[in-house]
Amino acid sequence: MSLLRVDALTCHFGGLVANDAISFDIAHPGVFAIIGPNGAGKTTLFNMISGFIRPTAGKVFLDGADITAMPPERIAARGLVRTFQLTKLFADLTVVENVKVGRHVRTSAGIFGALTRLGRARHEEAQTDLRARALLELVGLAAMADAKAAILPYGQQRLLEIARAMAAEPRLLLLDEPAAGLNNEETASLSVLVRRIADTGTTVLLIEHDMRLIMNTADRIVVLNFGRKIAEGSPAEIQADPAVIDAYLGGVEMLHV
C-alpha cells in the first residue's frame, strides 16, 4: 500500500485552475520532489495534501486511509507534517522551545491538558526536551538551543523549522522550498540533512527550485506546469524530458547542474 496516494486532485480559484487532476503515488520510502516554474501550483498541491485548503475535486490517501479535507492537525497526528514556504517561527521562544511546540501533536497531555495533568506533563516534558535537543543535533543547531529563535540568521531559522516539523515524528515530511534564501554551503548541508531524514525512515516530499539540490537528493520527481502534471520520473529521466525542458524558459542548462 502506498504511503501517499494523490488521486486527481483539483483546485479552482474562481476561474483559475491552480491544480488540474494531479495524481501520483509515493509507494517507497525516500526523497520525492515536486518541481515546476513559479505559479505552477506546487504550494497549492501541498496545501490540499496537508489539509490547509479543501480540494475542488479529487482525493488524498495516507496509508490507504482517505484524509481528504481533514483538518491539518488530524493529518499531522496521522504522520503527515509540513513546513511553509515562508518560515513561521515563534520569535520570542528559544530555539529548543520552538522544537517542543512541534511535539504537541504527539504528546497525550497536549497544550491545555498539560495544565491539568501536571505530573504526567512533567514526565513528558523531560522526554520532549531530550528529543528536541536530539533533533537540534540532527539539523546542526544544538549549540543554539537556548538562544531566542529571533536571533538566528535566516538559514538557521529554516533548519529550525525542519527540526520543529520532525518533532511531530512524521512518517511523511513535506518541505516547501527549504533551500529558498540559503547560500550554496547551507544548501549543500540541507541536501545531506534531507537524505539523513529519509534514511531514518521519514519519507520526504519537497518542493524546490534549486536544481542542484533536487537532482542530487530526489529519488523521484513530479513536474507541474500551469496546474498540470507534465512529467514524472527519476532525475535523469526528468532532465531528458522534452516537455520539462520546454516548461523551463531557461532551457536545458537550467536542468543540468
Ligand SMILES: Nc1ncnc2c1ncn2[C@@H]1O[C@H](COP(=O)(O)OP(=O)(O)OP(=O)(O)O)[C@@H](O)[C@H]1O
Ligand atoms: N488563495 C489563492 N487565491 C487565488 N489564487 C491563488 C491562491 N493561491 C494560489 N493562487 C494562484 O494559483 C496559482 C498556483 O499558485 P501556487 O502558489 O500553488 O504556485 P507555486 O508553484 O507554489 O509557485 P511558487 O514557485 O512561486 O511558489 C498561481 O497562479 C497563484 O496566483
Ligand SMILES: [Mg+2]
Ligand atoms: Mg510555492
